Amino acid sequence: MSTAVQAPEQRRTSRIHRAWWVAAVSFVALIGAAAFRATPSVFIEPLNREFGWSHGTISLAISINILLYGLFSPFASALQERYGIRRVVAVALALISLGSGVTIFMTSPWQLILCWGFIVGIGTGSMAMAFVATITNRWFIARRGLVSGILTAGAAAGQLIFLPLVGHLVEGPGWRSASIVVSLAALAMVPLVLLVIRDRPEDAGLRPFGAGPEYTTPPRPESGAARRTLRILWEASGSRAFWLLAATFAICGASTNGLVGAHFVPAAHDHGMPLTAAASLLAVIGFVDLVGTIFSGWLTDRYDPRVLLAFYYALRGLSLLALPTLFAGDVQPPMLFFIVFYGLDWVATVPPTIALCREHFGDDGAVVFGWVLASHQIGAALIAWAAGFVRDVTGDYDPAWYTAGALCAIAAVMALAVKRVPERLA
Incomplete structure (x- = not known):
């Protein structure tokens, strides 16, 4: 009798928990969202040649994209809580596809700002790292750090897959062909999201992966998404930990997406490196980051x-302080060492930051992380524009690299100033 009861249980536990399928599709969707965010740095020089737009003008559109990516993230997290992950993510991918596709018709800077800045900014903001926190917190109890690292690496994989292809398309058929490819890639993700992802484990008759017998289903939020998001911000703003995490993450954004992500390719091109070679190096950063972030x-x-x-x-x-001395007309071993060294650290900061948000703010941790991510993108947006302006004024990017290196040293000190929550309270 005992054997008959236990056999079905053994068969059930031997199957792959649906949480892992949800994580896998989320990973693929993040790749689609990352695809367009990886392309602007490759488009700067072609747009400058075709339309005569300055680096500062093009960087402004990138800055707005980065800024909206961060500012919309906490609201998207609350919308996912209120209206469901599937709906929000499907609409976000459709917006990314639309924004990328219509760029082929633009002729004026305001159209660049509308497409790159606003449409794609809102779409990618809905697919930001707060989405990672929501999936991780809802579907997993065990292995949360590992899963957040894997999903975070999806953005890096988007660079890995698309950036070299985009570089070759820009050098060959042109930047318009690259925009169409990215648009179709984002659109292809929509059916997969609708088919596999469920908003909560309970919707599939399951409990989160690793949930013990004491687990109880958390109540669904009843207040409006926007009101709840602002309420959580107000409550979190009274915490010293929130401001320290926001400040460190602002520096994280400034030293990654805003500077290296947006300006590494044109900076390398300034030193005579071919566009495709520079784009490939940035893609290698994405590949190495897959290892670094999952390990983180x-x-x-x-x-x-x-x-x-x-x-x-x-x-x-340390790596950013050394970077200005490594640029050359071709790829030298010191530059390859920088790419690997820096790439391991690209977004390795995300899993520990999500963990600290969850530790300090509990069930509201995903929304709080959305606001912390907003500070990340504010820092990235400011330096994305500032670096382009510095390039126009001085003729090189060196002051931007040195400034980012110094800011990272400050962030290291602030991270240690965050207090731990006792385990029994966390």
């Missing part, structure tokens, strides 16, 4: 996330 998630499950953040920011600062 694994470490976050085992070690103090504050120490991990301090370590990551310190190493990133």
